Amino acid sequence: MNTNVSLWRSIRGPVMLVTLGTLFLIDHSGGISFTRTWPVLLIVLGVMWLGDYLGHRKA
Amino acid sequence: MRRTSFVAPILLIALGALLLARTLYPELQVMDYLARYWPVILIAWGLLRIVEILAWAAAGKPLPTRGLSGGEWVLIVFLCLFGLSVHTVRGVANWFPEHIQLDGLDLFDGERYEYPLSGEKAVAHTPHVLLEDFRGDAKINGFDAESVKVTGHKTIRGLGQKEADQSNSGSPFEIGGDANNIVIRVQPDRAGRSGRVSATLEISVPKGASVEVHGRNGDLDINDIAGSVAITSDNAGVRLNHIGGDARVELQHSDVIHISAVKGAVEIKGRGSDIELEDLDGETNIAGAYTGTIELKRLAKPVHFRGTRTEFNIESVPGQVSMTLGDFTGSKLAGPTHLTGRSRDVQISDFTGPLDVTLDRGDLNLTPALPLGRIQAHLRSGDIRLALPAGAQFTLNATTENGDISNPFGGGLALETKGRQGTLRGTVGSGASIELETRRGDIAVQQAVAAGANAPLQKLDQ
Numbered sequence: 001m002n003t004n005v006s007l008w009r010s011i012r013g014p015v016m017l018v019t020l021g022t023l024f025l026i027d028h029s030g031g032i033s034f035t036r037t038w039p040v041l042l043i044v045l046g047v048m049w050l051g052d053y054l055g056h057r058k059a
Numbered sequence: 060m061r062r063t064s065f066v067a068p069i070l071l072i073a074l075g076a077l078l079l080a081r082t083l084y085p086e087l088q089v090m091d092y093l094a095r096y097w098p099v100i101l102i103a104w105g106l107l108r109i110v111e112i113l114a115w116a117a118a119g120k121p122l123p124t125r126g127l128s129g130g131e132w133v134l135i136v137f138l139c140l141f142g143l144s145v146h147t148v149r150g151v152a153n154w155f156p157e158h159i160q161l162d163g164l165d166l167f168d169g170e171r172y173e174y175p176l177s178g179e180k181a182v183a184h185t186p187h188v189l190l191e192d193f194r195g196d197a198k199i200n201g202f203d204a205e206s207v208k209v210t211g212h213k214t215i216r217g218l219g220q221k222e223a224d225q226s227n228s229g230s231p232f233e234i235g236g237d238a239n240n241i242v243i244r245v246q247p248d249r250a251g252r253s254g255r256v257s258a259t260l261e262i263s264v265p266k267g268a269s270v271e272v273h274g275r276n277g278d279l280d281i282n283d284i285a286g287s288v289a290i291t292s293d294n295a296g297v298r299l300n301h302i303g304g305d306a307r308v309e310l311q312h313s314d315v316i317h318i319s320a321v322k323g324a325v326e327i328k329g330r331g332s333d334i335e336l337e338d339l340d341g342e343t344n345i346a347g348a349y350t351g352t353i354e355l356k357r358l359a360k361p362v363h364f365r366g367t368r369t370e371f372n373i374e375s376v377p378g379q380v381s382m383t384l385g386d387f388t389g390s391k392l393a394g395p396t397h398l399t400g401r402s403r404d405v406q407i408s409d410f411t412g413p414l415d416v417t418l419d420r421g422d423l424n425l426t427p428a429l430p431l432g433r434i435q436a437h438l439r440s441g442d443i444r445l446a447l448p449a450g451a452q453f454t455l456n457a458t459t460e461n462g463d464i465s466n467p468f469g470g471g472l473a474l475e476t477k478g479r480q481g482t483l484r485g486t487v488g489s490g491a492s493i494e495l496e497t498r499r500g501d502i503a504v505q506q507a508v509a510a511g512a513n514a515p516l517q518k519l520d521q
Contacts, residue, residue, distance in 0.1 A: 005122045007112070013127035014108035017135065021101025024139075028095050028146060030385065030402050 008051035019044045066107045070100070090145065091348065091367065097142035101135065172215045172223035176232045176245075176258070179208045183238045185267035185286060191244045193274040195257035201266040201283035201301075207241050209234060211260035230256045269304060287323060305341065315351075324360075355380040368401040374412060385421075394432050404441075413491075422500070426507055427451075431491045438497040445495060446507035452488025457495040457502050467505040 019041055027034040077093075108126055115122060127135075188207060190197060195214070213232065215223045229246075236242040245258045257277065264270065269286025272279055276294040287304030290297060294312045305323035308316060313331030324341040327334065332351030336343060336358065343355075343362040355362060358376040369387070373380070378391020387398065387405045394412020398405065401419045408426040413433045416423060423436055426446045431453055436443055447453070447468065455472060457464065464481030466474050472485035483504060495502055 005124050007116050007122060009124065010112050010116075010122040010126050011109050013125055013132075014105040014112065015126075016105075017108070017127065018102050018105030020135075020139075021098040021103075021105060024098035024101065024142070025096070028098065 006052055006055040008048055008055050012045070012048040012052070015048060016041065016045060065111065066104060069107065070104065073100075093142075094145045094148075097138070097145065100138065100142075104135075170216070170219075170223075172220065172227070174213045174215065174227050175211075176213055177208075177210045178232065178234045179206050180234045180241065181206045181238065182241055182265060182268075184265055185269070186239050186241050186265060187286075188241045188243065188262075188264050188268050188270050189236075190260075190262070190270070190272040190274070191242055193245065193258070193272060193277070195245075195259050195277040196279070197258075197260045197262060197272070197274075197277070198280040199262045199264060199270055199272075199282070199284070201268060201285065202263045204263060204265055206265075207234060207243070207268075208263045209243060209260055211258060213245060213256060213258045216255045226255060232258070350384065353380070353382040369399065369403060371396070371398040373397075378409065431493070433491045434493040434495075436495045436497075438500060440499045441497060442500040443495050443497055443502045445493070445502075445504045447504065448507045452490030453493050454486045454490065455484060455493045455495075455504065457483040457493075457504060459497050459500060459502050461499045462497065462501045464502045465504075467503065469506075472504065 023034050023037045023040060026032055026037065112122060112126060182205060184205065186207070188199075190199075209232075213227065213230070215226045215230075232245050234241060234243050243260075243262065245256060264284070266283060267285045269288065270281055270284055271289045272292070274290070274292035274295055276292065278296040278298075279290060279292070280298045281288055281302070282300045284301070285303035287306065288299055288302050289307045291309045292311070292313075295310050296314050297308055297310070297316045297318075299306050299308075299318045300320055302318075302321045302323070305325070306318060306321050307326045308318070308328070310316070310329040310331055313329065315333045315335070316327060316331065317335045318325055318327075318339070319335075319337045321338075322340045325336065325339055325343045327343075327345045328347050330348040332349065333353070334345065334349055334351070335354045337354075337356040339358045340360065342360040343358055345353075345363070346365040348367045353364070355376050356379045358373075360375060362371075362373050362376060362380075364371045369382070371387075373389075373392050373394070373396045375393045376389075376391070377393060378389070380387070380389045380392070382388070385403060387400065387403050387407075389396075389407045390409050392407065392410040392412075394410060394414055396407070396410060396412065397415045399417045400421065403418060403421045404424075405416060405418060405421060406424040407414065407416075408424075409428045410425075411428050411430065411432060414425070414427070414435070416436045416438075418436075418438045418441060420440045421438070422442045422444070423438060424444045425434065425436070427434065427448065429448050429451060431447075431451050434445075442462070443457070445457075459479075459481050461479045462481065464474060464476065464483050466472050466483055471487045472483050475482045475484075481502070483502065495504075
């Protein structure tokens with residue numbers, strides 16, 4: 001890609017949003033409560049960051 | 060340099076469509092869907108954005124540093140707050156205060172002033188008594204009398220004694236109508252701020268009366284009436300006991316509906332929390348969204364329940380049914396019984412007659428009594444456990460597409476497994492057909508053990 005900004009970085013926000021929505025949906029449909037699943041957000045954010053970092057190193 | 064995203068216009072179109080649906084089809088429970096599925100908006104938003112960014116990347120266009128702008132995040136926070144509040148109001152908790160007045164601006168302002176009221180009117184043996192446009196609590200009892208007698212007090216919320224006095228004289232209490240049709244009414248005050256006036260009434264009526272209440276809010280307690288009872292209210296707790304005719308209750312919101320000893324048909328509609336019904340001689344119909352516990356005991360005639368996610372029909376309930384948001388427990392049911400549910404653990408014991416259960420998700424635990432009726436159970440995901448009484452005669456066909464199947468029952472049944480699939484088939488004597496199917500889950504067929512082992516089920520018989 002001929003860009004300065006990596007794709008990882010660009011889609012970080014939207015991916016977080018999808019995760020957030022999914023966790024709330026699980027909560028509302030009687031699955032695991034959001035109060036127990038929220039750390040998933042941290043993990044996803046971490047993964048996205050890591051992807052960004054590794055992407056930059058390769059470049 | 061910021062490109063316009065196509066996500067915002069799409070969301071706006073979706074919002075417009077949603078509101079249009081609400082105005083065109085008022086019976087569509089848009090808010091209920093919204094309360095449950097609003098996170099889908101977040102997911103759709105995120106996915107659309109990802110697709111958009113991938114498309115830019117594929118086209119070799121420069122990518123934005125941030126997939127979502129600060130402004131969009133603010134909007135998302137608001138959306139979450141809105142979604143969570145709708146979910147809380149419509150869903151789990153009924154934290155909404157009961158006596159708050161939303162049609163006036165006076166939320167809890169002002170002092171409370173009380174004015175006693177009373178009245179009496181001679182009536183026929185079987186009058187129709189209507190309590191109209193009522194706010195407050197009323198207790199209506201049938202007596203061997205030939206008059207309608209009302210005692211109680213009016214409560215007025217006002218900023219001072221003078222204002223309250225004015226409001227009092229502007230909202231007279233009256234018992235109107237003729238000997239056969241009585242209308243009891245506390246007029247809303249002249250300024251139209253009806254929310255300020257409520258009443259606590261104790262009403263005695265002839266035993267033969269039929270009663271109709273149109274209430275705004277407050278608790279209604281009606282006892283010993285030989286006629287029928289009809290209640291409509293925006294927000295009420297209802298207790299009916301010893302009613303000779305039919306009982307019809309339609310509430311926009313209720314905390315508890317308790318109905319016992321009714322000779323006629325019972326019909327309950329609306330939304331609310333708990334429902335307790337016992338000793339009903341007529342047919343029972345319940346339709347609506349109820350988030351609390353539903354308890355049914357000793358219902359002689361068929362009962363039909365139509366909730367948002369669960370439906371059931373039972374020919375009669377000599378024992379008891381207890382249902383919470385996640386569980387359905389029934390004992391001593393006389394079939395045919397039909398139950399469909401989305402996500403629920405179901406336990407039915409000591410039942411006779413045909414049974415038909417369809418569940419999306421949840422475990423099913425069946426302990427039929429003799430003689431066995433035809434049993435059909437279809438689960439998408441969940442375990443099935445069937446405990447057959449000694450001496451049962453039946454033809455069994457049990458399959459799981461992905462799970463373990465076990466046969467502690469033993470003799471006469473053939474177990475076949477192929478990978479994660481399993482079937483258990485066989486015939487014992489000549490009896491009803493039993494068909495069990497789960498797409499994902501375990502199946503166990505066993506002999507019902509004597510009393511003690513079923514302790515948790517037996518407890519319900521108290």
